[in-house]
Amino acid sequence: MLSQKSLARSGALREIIVVGYQNYDFAKSLVVGEIIYEDFCLDLRGFEALIFTSKNAILSLEENAKKHSQMQEWKQKPSYVIGRGSAKVLQNLGGNLAYISPNSHGKEFATLLQHTLSPQTSLLYLRAKNIISNLDETLKNAGFSIHSQIAYHSSPLSLKNSQKPPKNSILLFTSPSAYAYFLQNFQWDSSYLAVGIGKSTFESFESGIKKEISPIQEIEKSIKLLQSRLGV
Incomplete structure (x- = not known):
């Protein structure tokens, strides 16, 4: 404080x-440092909700969706995000904001998601190459169906x-x-x-x-x- x-x-x-x-x-x-977006193409039909812990993951997803039109449907998927800054970016891009975490820590965000989502919900977590919180592993260990996609990495x-x-x-x-x-x-x-x-x-x-x-x-x-x- x-x-x-x-x-x-x-x-x-x-x-x-x-x-x-x-x-x-x-x-x-x-x-x-600089943020470098990864190139990827995903079939989003198998996912019911998206998780973001950074605005960079949202921006990377949008950049890839511009190259692969079938990925534009990400904007219809309910999105769960950390931070008002990320939420603002998502909404400006036309995304479907379902939840903003009141806590900025990934581990605690994972705990909140366990009480917010059903374990039967198929989740896609767009993330950095290197993360500290291991949010995806926490949710997997809690019985959630979650797929991780590296969306960006940083370079000094x-x-x-x-x-x-x-x-x-x-x-x-x-x-x-x-x-x-x-x-x-x-x-x-x-x-x-x-x-x-x-x-x-x-x-x-x-x-x-x-x-x-x-x-x-x-x-x-x-x-x-x-x-x-x-x-x-």
């Missing part, structure tokens, strides 16, 4: 930087040392891989405060660093919360 006390301990923090995979017009950004960028954030920066990480790619480029400065969007990102932070979890999973709102508490 972003507490006044912890922010005060962090010193004169004034610069908030979003560390992730894209530039944002509402905040300073540091792009540390090589950054110049001049791009390293200045001391006392607040670094708002959008994913565990964004944090990993940051460390591939830069040595961590003890004056930094790491803020995780979501529980999985927060849990990826190394021990011994100053870190917080944002109570808000939407990046722009999380930044506004930080700004209001810092007075910047």
